[in-house]
Amino acid sequence: MRASLFITCYNDTLYPETGRAVVRLLERLGVELDFHPKQTCCGQMHANTGFRCEAFSQAKRFVRLYQDTETVVIPSSSCVAMIRDQYPALIEELGNEELGHQFATLLPRIFELSEFLIDRLGVEDVGAYFPHRVTYHASCHGLRGIHLGDRPFRLLAKVRGLDQAPLPNLDRCCGFGGTFSVKNAEVSSAMLAVKLQDVVSTGAEYCTALDNSCLMHLGGAMHRQYAGMKTIHMAQILASTEEFPAEATL
Amino acid sequence: MSAIVQSRKMILDRVRAAIQHPGKDLADAAVEYSALPHNYTRRGSLSTAARLQLLIDRLREYDAEVLECNAGELPAVIAAQLAASGRHTFVAPARLPADWLAPGYEWRLDHGLNTAEIEEAEGVVTAASCAVADSGTIVIHHTAAEGRRVLTLLPDWHLCILRASQVVEVLPEYFDRCRQQPNSHSSEEDLSMVTPALATYISGPSATADIEMTRIKGVHGPRFLHVILVREQG
Amino acid sequence: MSRPAATHPVLDPTLAPPFPQAVLPVLRNPQLRKNVAHAIDVIQAKRASLVAEKTDWQELRSAASAIRTHALENLGTYLEQFETRCTAAGGTVHWAADAAQARQIILDLLRQEKASEVIKIKTMTSAEIQLNPFLEANGVHAFETDLAEIILQLGEGEPSHIVVPALHVNRSQVREIFARTMGLKDLSDDPKVLTNAARTYLRKKFLTIPTAISGANFLIAETGGVVVVESEGNGRMCLTLPQTMITLAGIEKVLPRFQDLEVMLQLLARSATGERMNPYTSIWTGVTPGDGPQKFHVVLLDNGRSSILARSKHRQTLKCIRCAACMNTCPVYRQTGGHAYGSVYPGPIGAILTPQLMQMHHAQSLPYASSLCGACYEVCPVKINIPEVLLELRAEVIDQERKQPGRALDPMYWGLRIANVLFSRAWIFHTAQWFGRIGLGLFTRKDGWIHSLPSVGGKWTQTRDLRGLPNQTFHSWWASRGPQSNGVELIGGTK
Known part of the structure; x- marks a missing residue:
C-alpha cells in the first residue's frame, strides 16, 4: 500500500516527532510512504478566522499538489475536517469546475490517521507497547467534525501495557479553537481550566489525542501549572514498541 | 394606518424578493410540502x-x-x-x-x-x-x-x-x-x-x-x- | 449582595462592548459562573436522558428542519395565509418593518384600550425591540408574569438565557430581590416559598389588568392559530383572563400546518427544558366568543429578518425555534453566561442572529465568540449549522476590515495576511520557519519552553506556556533521512 503523508504546517514546525512517529508506525505496517516536499498548510487557520480568499488559495494549492496521489494520510483531525467540511464551499464559491472535479475525486482518498489504520489498513493492533496510564481527549473536530467514533479507543485498547483512563465530559471542547485562543484568550483559558481539571482527575500520566493543536493547548497549561502530566500524540503511542519506546514530547 | 399598510407591502415584497421562486402560490407550496420527509414514528407499537x-x-x-x-x-x-x-x-x-x-x-x-x-x-x-x-x-x-x-x-x-x-x-x-x-x-x-x-x-x-x-x-x-x-x- | 442590574449593561447590541471585553467582569464573578454552570448542567443532564429515549430523534430533526426550511422558502405565501385565516377568525394582523414601528403599533393599541398597565408573557421578541422601557416612558407599566422575568424586572436585571432568563441568579439573590421589592422581610430562600411569593404577587394582577402582551412560539398558516408553550400557567392566565390580547411575533415563526406541531412540540420541550412535553401548550385562533380575550391583535415583526432570508446560507438562522439547546451545550456560554453577548439572544444562536439582525453594523465580535467546537449543531433540533453561519459571518467581518484604514493596527489582521504569503510557496514557508526558530529562540528558556511573549503571543502565554521550536522541522528530517532509512531515534523527543 502506498500513501502520502500530509504532515500539516504546525506539526512540521512544532511537532516533528509526531511526523517521525507516523513514518515509523506506517512503515512498520508495510505502508510505502511518500512526502510531498512542496506541502505547506491546508488553510484552516485562515478559513476559521474569516480570510476566505486566502483559505481558498491554500485549498487550491492542496488539491493541485495531491490530485494524483493514491492515498493521503493526515495526523490531524482538524485539518481533515477542514478539507471535508470547508473545501467544498470554498471551491464552489471561488474555484472553477476543473478544481471542483479534481477535489471530488481526491476527497475519498484522504484519511485521518486512525481512519487510515482501521478503515484502510484494517488493523487495530498495530503492535505497540506503551506501559502507561493514558487518557484520550476527543478533539471536537475528531468527534463531531469527522466522526471518528470509537476508532481511537479501539486502537488504544490493543496497545500492550496501556491502561486507559476514561476522561469525564469527553465531548467538551478544551477551548483552543485556533485563533479563538488569542482573540478570546480569557474565555479560552477559562474553558481550558475546566478541561484540565477533568484531565487531571483521571490520574493518567499522559493525555493523548489525534490533534496536536488541542495538546499544545492542554500541554501548555500543564507545563505552566506543574500539573505533573504530559501530552503525547497518539501516533507516538502507536509507534512505540519495547525496542523503541516513545519519549514524551511535552 | 397608512404606514402599517405600507409596511405590509414592504415586508411581503422583501420576503418574496429574498426567495428564489417568488411566483409560487399556495398550491405550489402544497405540492412541495407533500414531499417533505416524515420518517419519524407516526404509530405507536404498544398493546x-x-x-x-x-x-x-x-x-x-x-x-x-x-x-x-x-x-x-x-x-x-x-x-x-x-x-x-x-x-x-x-x-x-x-x-x-x-x-x-x-x-x-x-x-x-x-x-x-x-x-x-x-x-x-x-x-x-x-x-x-x-x-x-x-x-x-x-x-x-x-x-x-x-x-x-x-x-x-x-x-x-x-x-x-x-x-x-x-x-x-x-x-x-x-x-x-x-x-x-x-x-x-x-x-x-x-x-x-x-x-x-x-x-x-x-x-x-x-x-x-x-x-x-x-x-x-x-x-x-x-x-x-x-x-x-x-x-x-x- | 450585588444586584444583577448594577453589573451589566443594557442588552443593546448597538451599545454593548466587544465580546472579549464584555466577558471580563463575568469571568471575575465566581458566583455568577457557578450559578450558570449549575443550571446548565442540570438542563443538559435532563435533555440527554430524554433525547436518548427517543428512538426517532434524528428523523424528527430531519422533519423539523425540512418543515422550517420549507416555511421560510414560502414565507410570503404562508404569512398571507396566516393573515387571512387569523382575520377571518376575528383577529387583527399588523405588520411592523422594524422595532420602532412595532413599539408604536403596540402603544397605539394600548392607548385605544386606555391601558396604563399591561400583563406580559415572557417574549424575547419584546426584549429585542426594547418594548418595556418604551411603554414605561409612555405611561404604560408592563408587568412581567414569568417567574424568571419577575425576578429580573424587580431586581432590575437583564435576561441571560432565552428559556431560563434568570439562571444566573441564585436563590439567595432571588430572596433578597423579593424581600426588598415585595416588602416581605421574613422570606426564606426556599424556592417553593419564593415561587409562592410570586404567585401571590401576580394573582391580583391577572384578575384585574384587562390587557396582555404575548410572544408566539408558532403561527399556523393553515388555521390562523397561535401557539404558546410554557410551564407555569402565567401564559394561560394572560391568554384567558384579559379582554384584549396583543401578540408580537417575528415573521419567521410561521408553520405551514397544524400537523407540523407533532414534530415541533416533541423536539421543543425535550431540547429546551429536558421534559417530554412542557406543562402547558395553548393554541388559540382569532377570537372565540365567550372564551378569552374578545379583541386579538398580532404584530408581525420583520426588524432585519427579511434581509437574513435573502441569503441562502444565512437563511437557516431563521429556522430557530428558540429552544436554547445550543447555549446549554456551548462551552463558551457555560463560562460566560448570557450578558456578555450584549443581546437578548445569547449563546451560539445569538452569535449568528444578533449581528445579522444588526445587518453587520454592530456585534461584529460575536461571530468570533466560539471555538467552533460544533456542539451547537449537534444538538440543534432543527439542524441549524451554526458553525457554518459563524464562518460566513467571520468572512464578512474580515471583508469589512479589508476596507478599513485602521486594519494595519490589528496584528491579527496583518499576521494572517502575511501567513498567507508564507504558505504560498514551500521555500518561503521553510524560510519563515527558520526565522521563526531564531525569533522564538530569544524567548525560549533553558527548559526549552516559552513562558512569555509580546503582542498577540502574550495572549497565549498569559495562561499557557509554549514549547520552543524544535531544531529540525519534519520536512528537513525527511529530506535528511534518505530513501531506505528506518529504525532508531525516529520517534524521540526534541532534546
Whole structure:
C-alpha cells in the first residue's frame, strides 16, 4: 500500500516527532510512504478566522499538489475536517469546475490517521507497547467534525501495557479553537481550566489525542501549572514498541 | 394606518424578493410540502394495556393522581374523589354529563360564570378530548364538556375524566385523529376531534424551575391534577 | 449582595462592548459562573436522558428542519395565509418593518384600550425591540408574569438565557430581590416559598389588568392559530383572563400546518427544558366568543429578518425555534453566561442572529465568540449549522476590515495576511520557519519552553506556556533521512 503523508504546517514546525512517529508506525505496517516536499498548510487557520480568499488559495494549492496521489494520510483531525467540511464551499464559491472535479475525486482518498489504520489498513493492533496510564481527549473536530467514533479507543485498547483512563465530559471542547485562543484568550483559558481539571482527575500520566493543536493547548497549561502530566500524540503511542519506546514530547 | 399598510407591502415584497421562486402560490407550496420527509414514528407499537399503563406512569411522574374504573363505576369514583379532596365548591362545564355531578356538593355549572365565581371555586371537573401516553399529555379542545379555558385554569384542583379509547400512544396519532373528517357514525366526542380553534395540552401540573433549576409544582395553574381513566366495558 | 442590574449593561447590541471585553467582569464573578454552570448542567443532564429515549430523534430533526426550511422558502405565501385565516377568525394582523414601528403599533393599541398597565408573557421578541422601557416612558407599566422575568424586572436585571432568563441568579439573590421589592422581610430562600411569593404577587394582577402582551412560539398558516408553550400557567392566565390580547411575533415563526406541531412540540420541550412535553401548550385562533380575550391583535415583526432570508446560507438562522439547546451545550456560554453577548439572544444562536439582525453594523465580535467546537449543531433540533453561519459571518467581518484604514493596527489582521504569503510557496514557508526558530529562540528558556511573549503571543502565554521550536522541522528530517532509512531515534523527543 502506498500513501502520502500530509504532515500539516504546525506539526512540521512544532511537532516533528509526531511526523517521525507516523513514518515509523506506517512503515512498520508495510505502508510505502511518500512526502510531498512542496506541502505547506491546508488553510484552516485562515478559513476559521474569516480570510476566505486566502483559505481558498491554500485549498487550491492542496488539491493541485495531491490530485494524483493514491492515498493521503493526515495526523490531524482538524485539518481533515477542514478539507471535508470547508473545501467544498470554498471551491464552489471561488474555484472553477476543473478544481471542483479534481477535489471530488481526491476527497475519498484522504484519511485521518486512525481512519487510515482501521478503515484502510484494517488493523487495530498495530503492535505497540506503551506501559502507561493514558487518557484520550476527543478533539471536537475528531468527534463531531469527522466522526471518528470509537476508532481511537479501539486502537488504544490493543496497545500492550496501556491502561486507559476514561476522561469525564469527553465531548467538551478544551477551548483552543485556533485563533479563538488569542482573540478570546480569557474565555479560552477559562474553558481550558475546566478541561484540565477533568484531565487531571483521571490520574493518567499522559493525555493523548489525534490533534496536536488541542495538546499544545492542554500541554501548555500543564507545563505552566506543574500539573505533573504530559501530552503525547497518539501516533507516538502507536509507534512505540519495547525496542523503541516513545519519549514524551511535552 | 397608512404606514402599517405600507409596511405590509414592504415586508411581503422583501420576503418574496429574498426567495428564489417568488411566483409560487399556495398550491405550489402544497405540492412541495407533500414531499417533505416524515420518517419519524407516526404509530405507536404498544398493546392497549401497555399504552394505558404508560399514560398512567407518565401522569404519576408528573405528580398527577390517577384512578382507573369501568364506565358503570364512574359516578361513584368521581364522588369518592370529590370526597377525598375535602373540597365543597366545584365548577363544571355546562354540558358535563349529569351523572358526573355527584350530589352533596355545590356545583356551579358554567352558563356564563364570571371570573370571580370561578376563582372562588375549590375545584373543577371536566372531560377531555384525547391523551398522549408517551408524553403524559391531556388534550383539551374546550368543547362543551371540557369547558372554557378559564374553567380549568383558576380552580386549584382539576379532576379530568378520560375514556380509554381517547388514549393514543404517540403525539402524531393525536394529530391524525384531528385530521379525520367526522362521518355519520361519529359520536359527539369524536366530533370534538377536528382541528381545534382552541386547545390546551396539559402535561402535568403547573411548574417552574426558574430558581436554580429546582422544580416547584404549582405556580399559577391548578396545583392538583387528578385523572380518572375509564376502561371500556367488557 | 450585588444586584444583577448594577453589573451589566443594557442588552443593546448597538451599545454593548466587544465580546472579549464584555466577558471580563463575568469571568471575575465566581458566583455568577457557578450559578450558570449549575443550571446548565442540570438542563443538559435532563435533555440527554430524554433525547436518548427517543428512538426517532434524528428523523424528527430531519422533519423539523425540512418543515422550517420549507416555511421560510414560502414565507410570503404562508404569512398571507396566516393573515387571512387569523382575520377571518376575528383577529387583527399588523405588520411592523422594524422595532420602532412595532413599539408604536403596540402603544397605539394600548392607548385605544386606555391601558396604563399591561400583563406580559415572557417574549424575547419584546426584549429585542426594547418594548418595556418604551411603554414605561409612555405611561404604560408592563408587568412581567414569568417567574424568571419577575425576578429580573424587580431586581432590575437583564435576561441571560432565552428559556431560563434568570439562571444566573441564585436563590439567595432571588430572596433578597423579593424581600426588598415585595416588602416581605421574613422570606426564606426556599424556592417553593419564593415561587409562592410570586404567585401571590401576580394573582391580583391577572384578575384585574384587562390587557396582555404575548410572544408566539408558532403561527399556523393553515388555521390562523397561535401557539404558546410554557410551564407555569402565567401564559394561560394572560391568554384567558384579559379582554384584549396583543401578540408580537417575528415573521419567521410561521408553520405551514397544524400537523407540523407533532414534530415541533416533541423536539421543543425535550431540547429546551429536558421534559417530554412542557406543562402547558395553548393554541388559540382569532377570537372565540365567550372564551378569552374578545379583541386579538398580532404584530408581525420583520426588524432585519427579511434581509437574513435573502441569503441562502444565512437563511437557516431563521429556522430557530428558540429552544436554547445550543447555549446549554456551548462551552463558551457555560463560562460566560448570557450578558456578555450584549443581546437578548445569547449563546451560539445569538452569535449568528444578533449581528445579522444588526445587518453587520454592530456585534461584529460575536461571530468570533466560539471555538467552533460544533456542539451547537449537534444538538440543534432543527439542524441549524451554526458553525457554518459563524464562518460566513467571520468572512464578512474580515471583508469589512479589508476596507478599513485602521486594519494595519490589528496584528491579527496583518499576521494572517502575511501567513498567507508564507504558505504560498514551500521555500518561503521553510524560510519563515527558520526565522521563526531564531525569533522564538530569544524567548525560549533553558527548559526549552516559552513562558512569555509580546503582542498577540502574550495572549497565549498569559495562561499557557509554549514549547520552543524544535531544531529540525519534519520536512528537513525527511529530506535528511534518505530513501531506505528506518529504525532508531525516529520517534524521540526534541532534546
